[in-house]
Amino acid sequence: MEFSPDLRTQHLLHLADNALILGQRLSEWCGHGPVLEQDIAIINTALDQIGQARMLYQHAGKGMNPALDEDQLAFFRTENQFLNFTMLELPNGDWAQTLVRQFFFDTYNYLQYERLTESSDPALRAIAGKALKEIGYHAQFSAEWVIRMGDGTEESHKRAQDAVDRLWPYTGEFFESDGFSAEAAVRRAAPLPSDLQPHWEEKVDAVLVEAGLKKPVLQWFQTGGRKGQHTEHMGYILAELQFLPRLHPEAQW
């Protein structure tokens, strides 16, 4: 698909891709959760994420020329056209990796969406209004699990610390503030990501302290997602996500 979206569209696609790729990953837990109640809870988060992705794709697609629908955007773009954070495409790993990833991202996402409710883009503002409530629940859920695991058993503590260490290098990407993010901030459509960093660190530090987990000292971060450069895992996600509509491009489902 020929595809050269402007910066405004890239920003919306970035938000939508984050939601879709995370939702796609989380839905892998469906039927395999540690206990039925948690299976239901994690599916809820997945449902919310995919629901948000749909609203954002619809909004992004309407503004394009020619206009594209949510499924064209989700199923017919190639890997380099996806602008999600690389953290969100990593395999789920164990419950600790899934929930620590969720905690890092939810905390960021909540701060981001809080500001998106004041966006200069009215449609984005409306989407954010609905999404913020959901993200608030996600952030509470994941923070509680980080504390529970950090302060649970020796094994859960070890797994949670391992997840923190493993995922930390991917958090730097949240705060990169060039390209479409800078442009969105100028338009007052979205906050400048680097402005969110102090609040994010404050919240993350507080939860890690309560959980008895160590914050990594590492300050060398992975990058690429915002520019369409992904990990080795992304191709497999898209292969699974997209194969059926691509096999029957003329079909309605």
Next chain:
Amino acid sequence: MNSIKNQEPTSETIRLEARFQNYVDGENKVEPKDWMPGAYRKTLIRQISQHAHSEVVGMLPEANWIGRAPSLRRKVALLAKVQDEAGHGLYLYSAAETLGVDRRELLEELLAGKAKYSSIFNYPTPSWADMGAIGWLVDGAAIANQVMLCRTSYGPYARAMVKICKEESFHQRQGYEIMLYLSKGTPAQKAMAQDALNRWWWPSLMMFGPNDAESPNSAQSMRWKIKRKSNDELRQEFIDKTVPQAEFLGLSIPDPELRWNEARGHYDFGPINWEEFKQVVAGNGPCNRERLEARRKADEEGRWVREAANAYAQKQAQRRAQTSEVA
């Protein structure tokens, strides 16, 4: 409860059982604290827990397609549907617990391969059209049974069923809609739909259980009003309802003997392969092993998570106790 068979019924038991039967005959609901015959309790525990296990194992064949659903709308609908099934599992385990068993105990029986669940979930879902066929046929067959169970004599089970039935009929419509899109779609889509119908038709008919003559427990369940229609009655109702739906889709039901019988006012249908049914129930279906392994894997990998949650809850309780002592 195992000693029930060996006990000589006392005159007191005989009197209570007669009173119980009278109570049930009067269309009254039995509640957890009411006296009930041991065998009634046992039958219900078995039936409700099998039903709960079926919901939970039944998540797996459909979860198989969440990642590959062909549109975002379908993905959300399927994910929500499978989540509903987890919810149904929870209601049903809770209903079973009102009879004095523990959910963990029931789960252990499932994982050990001792408890049964609906055999239909031991069939594979190789195609997207299976999401349509399962919703339309499997949920359709389940609904026929569950609508009846909304009036079952055990109160908590009946109430759980009312809630479940509402969601199930939504799932069934959703499944039928998938089939509708496929059967009116491209030749490849239509072939996909027909193939799914071919594979799911007979196993769906088997969901109602053996013929009445081969189903010895049914009569007692009917007397207790746990069950209100026989397996064969329910199966016939399902066929009569489903054949016109298949015709509307333009799909053919894989039964050369299927035809309308004017005199009976029902469809006649060909013989069911009960040998296949027995084999799948006995563990020899195409996916029995995989399904149980998936449940065991989830349970084993979740153990440390459950332990962490318990340990944390205990620590919190201790801390609260210490704080109140200090205060």
